[in-house]
Amino acid sequence: MDYRPRHPQPFTLTEATQLEVPIITEEIARLQNSLSHLQRTQDELKEHITATEAGDTVLEEAYTDNSRVIASQQERIAILKMALSNKGIPYSSHYDIGSQSQGTGRSSPGAPTTHAMTERSADDRGIDL
Structure with a gap:
């Protein structure tokens, strides 16, 4: 049985499980970095919305x-963490942003490169399957 997401996603759990571990962990780090920026924006928006009377x-x-x-x-x-779990790799904070080299979301020298990494679009929206 495949996980059924509530929101449209660019890949399924089955497709994510087929990716190599470094690709999955890099995507998790990239998304966490994006969430950090989005949350900061949300805080600023909320502040401005509250300050505006009308x-x-x-x-x-x-x-x-x-x-x-x-x-x-x-x-x-969550889907990517499930994919790691399906591969027999329990997710830990080791894969979080702080542990990625310079938080770039890019692979380390010598890390395997796959089609999903090399064929990203110009706006770098993440994994392309």
Whole structure:
């Protein structure tokens, strides 16, 4: 049985499980970094929304959109962690942002490279299957 996500995702649990471990962990780190930036933006948006008496619909819409993106990316991280577990590798904080070399989300010298890594789009949205 495959995991059924609540949000549209670019890959399934089955597809994620087929990826190499370094690809999975790099994507987790990239998503965690993205979430960190999104959360900072959410805090700033909330501050501005609260400070605006009449309410700014543009800011409120941005806040709502970011909330959806955050939920989707958190779910994507959960799928990738399940993929690691399916490979017999328990997820630990070792794979979190702080342990990635310079937090770039790029592979280390000598790390295996796959088609998914080399064929990313120009906007670097993550794993392409």
